[in-house]
Amino acid sequence: MYGFEALTFNVHAGYLEAIVRGHRSALLTAADYNNLCQCETLDDIKMHLSATEYASYLQNEPSPLHTTTIVEKCTLKLVDEYKHMLCQATEPLSTFLEYITYGHMIDNVVLIVTGTLHERDVQELLEKCHPLGMFDSIATLAVAQNMRELYRLVLVDTPLAPYFSECITSEDLDDMNIEIMRNTLYKAYLEDFYRFCQKLGGATAEIMSDLLAFEADRRAVNITINSIGTELTRDDRRKLYSSFGLLYPYGHEELAVCEDIDQVRGVMEKYPPYQSIFAKLSYGESQMLDKAFYEEEVKRLCLAFEQQFHYGVFFAYMRLREQEIRNLMWISECVAQNQKSRVHDSVVFIF
Amino acid sequence: MEEEEVGSSENGEVPTAKQEEEGEQNVVKFLDSMDSYLNLLDSLSSTLRQGWLELASARHSMGASRINSTLFDLKHHAASTSLQVTQHDVDSIMNQPHFTLCKWTSPDNKKVGSEEAKFDEDELLQRKSTSPHLRHRGMQYSEIQEKRLESNRSPRIVDDQVQKERSKTLSMFGALVSPKLRAAQLSFETALETLVEIANMRSSMLSTHDQVQKVLESRME
Numbered sequence: 001m002y003g004f005e006a007l008t009f010n011v012h013a014g015y016l017e018a019i020v021r022g023h024r025s026a027l028l029t030a031a032d033y034n035n036l037c038q039c040e041t042l043d044d045i046k047m048h049l050s051a052t053e054y055a056s057y058l059q060n061e062p063s064p065l066h067t068t069t070i071v072e073k074c075t076l077k078l079v080d081e082y083k084h085m086l087c088q089a090t091e092p093l094s095t096f097l098e099y100i101t102y103g104h105m106i107d108n109v110v111l112i113v114t115g116t117l118h119e120r121d122v123q124e125l126l127e128k129c130h131p132l133g134m135f136d137s138i139a140t141l142a143v144a145q146n147m148r149e150l151y152r153l154v155l156v157d158t159p160l161a162p163y164f165s166e167c168i169t170s171e172d173l174d175d176m177n178i179e180i181m182r183n184t185l186y187k188a189y190l191e192d193f194y195r196f197c198q199k200l201g202g203a204t205a206e207i208m209s210d211l212l213a214f215e216a217d218r219r220a221v222n223i224t225i226n227s228i229g230t231e232l233t234r235d236d237r238r239k240l241y242s243s244f245g246l247l248y249p250y251g252h253e254e255l256a257v258c259e260d261i262d263q264v265r266g267v268m269e270k271y272p273p274y275q276s277i278f279a280k281l282s283y284g285e286s287q288m289l290d291k292a293f294y295e296e297e298v299k300r301l302c303l304a305f306e307q308q309f310h311y312g313v314f315f316a317y318m319r320l321r322e323q324e325i326r327n328l329m330w331i332s333e334c335v336a337q338n339q340k341s342r343v344h345d346s347v348v349f350i351f
Numbered sequence: 352m353e354e355e356e357v358g359s360s361e362n363g364e365v366p367t368a369k370q371e372e373e374g375e376q377n378v379v380k381f382l383d384s385m386d387s388y389l390n391l392l393d394s395l396s397s398t399l400r401q402g403w404l405e406l407a408s409a410r411h412s413m414g415a416s417r418i419n420s421t422l423f424d425l426k427h428h429a430a431s432t433s434l435q436v437t438q439h440d441v442d443s444i445m446n447q448p449h450f451t452l453c454k455w456t457s458p459d460n461k462k463v464g465s466e467e468a469k470f471d472e473d474e475l476l477q478r479k480s481t482s483p484h485l486r487h488r489g490m491q492y493s494e495i496q497e498k499r500l501e502s503n504r505s506p507r508i509v510d511d512q513v514q515k516e517r518s519k520t521l522s523m524f525g526a527l528v529s530p531k532l533r534a535a536q537l538s539f540e541t542a543l544e545t546l547v548e549i550a551n552m553r554s555s556m557l558s559t560h561d562q563v564q565k566v567l568e569s570r571m572e
Contacts, residue, residue: 068415071415107414107416107417108416111416111417111421111422114422114523114525115421115422118422118423118424118425118426118523119424119425119426120421120422120423120425124421125421127421128415128416128419128421129416130416175522175523175525175526176522176526178525178526179525179526179527180526182525183527222529223527225529225530226527226528226529226530227527229514229518230518230526230527231518231526232526232527286530287408287530287531287534290411290412290529326411329410329411329415330407330411333404333407333410333411334404334407337400337403337404337407339400339404342404345408346408346411
């Protein structure tokens with residue numbers, strides 16, 4: 001029952017909540033980002049990061065550094081922290097933590113299938129997979145010719161199996177089918193995660209419902225904008241939207257028929273939480289939309305830490321770390337390309 | 352009068368007024384083409400910088416797993432854009448190479464693509480001699496659109512086909528890609544056109560330089 005988590009939460013998850021709050025306090029601050037934004041080279045960035053918790057992951061990397069190296073090492077740190085939490089967690093927290101990684105699993109599946117379609121070497125593709133989304137039989141994905149085989153040979157024994165029911169066809173895999181498969185899987189995953197959080201109840205359900213609804217709405221907007229001018233039909237577009245969220249169902253009906261960014265703006269401005277996001281953009285422009293959505297997401301994720309005794313802090317921490325890694329990637333790219341004037345285009349401060 | 356006196360003292364091998372005027376025109380052409388060449392190099396540099404940043408921005412937006420080199424298509428497929436090199440006769444001795452870009456000329460789209468590229472190249476050749484200032488893609492594209500309306504082909508069909516070819520090229524990163532990736536594609540496309548302009552300008556510059564050099568050498572003899 002909501003309100004009595006304080007009596008029992010710490011028995012099983014108190015240690016891990018303390019751990020994750022400790023990790024949260026180690027996130028980079030605005031002062032750290034200001035120092036990083038003034039770096040002249042990637043070695044300077046490495047030097048600044050040596051004063052943070054990334055020190056042990058970057059110290060042995062030889063010069064010259066590459067931006068992908070910085071991102072890989074920072075991601076390794078996140079993976080180590082996640083694995084530590086997962087091995088200490090009991091049910092239902094362990095299942096909750098596993099749910100957080102299914103998005104990466106879907107991305108890895110699509111990467112392997114797409115790369116195989118393009119006749120790339122499987123080993124090369126495996127090196128590019130996100131470590132949080134790895135599973136044992138992932139390399140066998142290269143053998144499948146269509147979605148039915150993909151499911152039957154590999155994915156039936158993975159946590160993604162239940163999400164495949166809407167995707168299974170015997171059509172050969174091509175770029176459009178793979179894209180539809182990606183978005184259909186992600187839709188099924190988000191809905192399943194949402195139902196799981198609702199079943200948990202209490203503060204977890206309340207906080208995670210808000211965060212997952214925002215994720216579903218953001219995906220709907222991105223799918224709409226990215227499909228403008230493509231062969232994706234309105235019906236197919238509508239099928240990719242999740243069945244929950246603030247935009248469900250009337251916003252989805254309007255988004256499905258949008259043909260340009262201004263029509264998308266017209267739909268979204270009817271919803272007060274998204275008015276402020278689109279108010280930051282000028283008409284016809286969508287370049288800063290990603291940053292506006294990330295800023296809103298970070299605000300909501302930080303608010304999750306204001307309440308205790310719920311699992312939302314774990315989800316929030318993982319997402320904030322991923323945002324931090326995105327920030328570091330962008331700063332590194334701007335420094336490497338000598339475009340420091342553009343560094344603030346995409347950096348989202350967390351604190 | 353002075354010219355004729357000078358002419359008589361140098362045993363008849365003196366440039367006439369017409370030859371001097373041609374020589375001066377060649378020098379002016381050489382300086383103009385050098386100015387255009389330097390402007391185009393600047394333009395190329397800024398277009399490429401913009402393209403690389405837009406690509407990084409697309410990677411930031413879509414994620415590193417969706418934009419990386421392991422997704423490049425290694426299957427055998429026809430080039431969507433090709434370069435033709437022809438030789439133009441400047442005079443009886445010299446040949447000047449001329450470069451023509453044939454954009455979006457996949458086997459299904461060959462006729463439309465090459466005609467559109469010819470339009471682009473006609474525009475480029477006209478601009479080369481008259482206006483050496485920086486060209487902006489938007490301006491070029493709208494001027495080319497005006498030319499298209501004068502022709503018998505429907506502009507809408509050409510635009511749709513070009514758009515399809517662009518989407519087909521980007522499909523290695525997925526069917527639904529961010530507008531930032533499309534912007535990066537346009538930037539690199541502009542850079543490719545600028546490269547061809549640079550090659551033609553350099554060819555013209557070297558040709559006029561040779562002519563000026565020839566005139567100077569003949570006078571020194």
